[in-house]
Amino acid sequence: MPTIKEIALKAGVSYSTVSRALNDKKGVKPQVREKILKLAKEMNYFPHYQAKALVQKRVGVIAVVIPRASEFAFQNPFYSHILLGLSQQANKHDYRLMLSINEKSGYASLYQRRMVDGVVVVANRTDDKNIDELVEMQVPTVVVPGFGDQKGPDVASVNSENHQSVKRAVTYLISLGHTKIAFILGRMNSAYSTERLAAYKAALAEQGIDFKSKYIRESDFSKTDGFNLMGKLLDMEEPPTSVICINDSVTPGALHQIRSRGLKIPQDLSVVAIGCSDVLELHQPPLTTVRTRVVEIGKAAAKSLIQIMEKGSPLEKRIIIPSDLIIRESTGVYKGRI
Structure with missing residues (x-):
């Protein structure tokens, strides 16, 4: 592996000049910097990061x-x-x-x-x-x-902003006539779950709808859990008329369960997805989404x-x-x- 000294020798300049050029420091003429960078590339020079870390006091x-x-x-x-x-x-x-x-x-x-x-x-x-x-x-x-x-x-x-966006989603579902709104969350040791559950409860309370814990399910954030928990919700005596899914993994699992039962979205069940994936736009029908940036x-x-x-x-x-x-x-x- 070539060294800075070898580049300096070939360029006809000092060691410190090569060091300044390679580290984009001031004090090097443009034509000299260009020559040094060209030589470094031709010689397949790569900086020694351990040595660089000692000098700059950072690993990078x-x-x-x-x-x-x-x-x-x-x-x-x-x-x-x-x-x-x-x-x-x-x-x-x-x-x-x-x-x-x-x-x-x-x-x-x-x-x-x-x-x-x-x-x-x-x-x-x-x-x-x-x-x-x-x-x-x-x-x-x-x-x-x-x-x-x-x-x-x-x-x-x-x-991400979790409270107001989820609260708006729940309020929107209520405006469509839904009161049996299920929410497939993640584990409660995640701020994503606790904040969004609080928003769900707040939206129900504002509209005078009682909170029913039976419509809340805790997943491990996976597609498999999305599928299984959606099945349990649909098997209830009073199944939900709408569901909110917490992320881009739970949503496909829930959708697969809904399709496997021959149910239609949104005629039989309204679905809101939370996530960042562009795939949500390509689903038929396109999914109402709380989009996180x-x-x-x-x-x-x-x-x-x-x-x-x-x-x-x-x-x-x-x-x-x-x-x-x-x-x-x-x-x-x-x-x-x-």
Whole structure:
């Protein structure tokens, strides 16, 4: 592997001039910089990142921790969208991403071993003690979605707007005549679930409709659970006339269950999906959606973490990215009202 000294010798300049040119520093004439960069490319030069880290006091790597099994993470569009946002923002600041899925040894160890400069925990659980450890050890950290209104460690977070968007969706279903509204949520150790359940209850209360827990189901956020729980809802003595699905994995499972029974959307059952996948638009009929801007969440998380790593603190401790209610053809007037 060629060294900076070899490039300097071939270019006829000093070692420090090559170093400044390769690191995009001032003090190098444009024609000299161009010559050095061309030589570096021809000689297949790559910077020694361990040495660079010692000089710059940074590794140039951000850990993206996903505390879920790889099979789940790679099948859920949420993670690919958030990684896209994270990588776009990280690349702008010359950081690379290191993906850690279902980490067993604790998230802080990645930082302690000088493998990364900071950590983004994606889809954190509110009872995850590894996050407490990150805070205690003062590791630069951002969590997505964070802890919502629940008490948690003092850590920077980025979340989608969950309350008003879901409240609007439930209110819209009620305006169509639906009162038996099911909600397939995730586990209650996720801020996504607790915040959206609170919004669901608030919308019912505002319209004078009693909350019935039998229409609430907790999933593991998977397609399989979406299928099974939708089946249990449809088998009830008083099945729901509409359903809200919490993410892009639960929704396809629920839709498969509905189709397998020969039911029509929205004639027999209205469906609202929460998610970020463009596939929701392609479903027939197109799905009414609470669209979460997950790429923007990823960008905001990376930006916030870089501020912590380079400045010591973020501009905002808790960032909320707006969500949108998009009304399409999967929701209709309750036929009992017609």
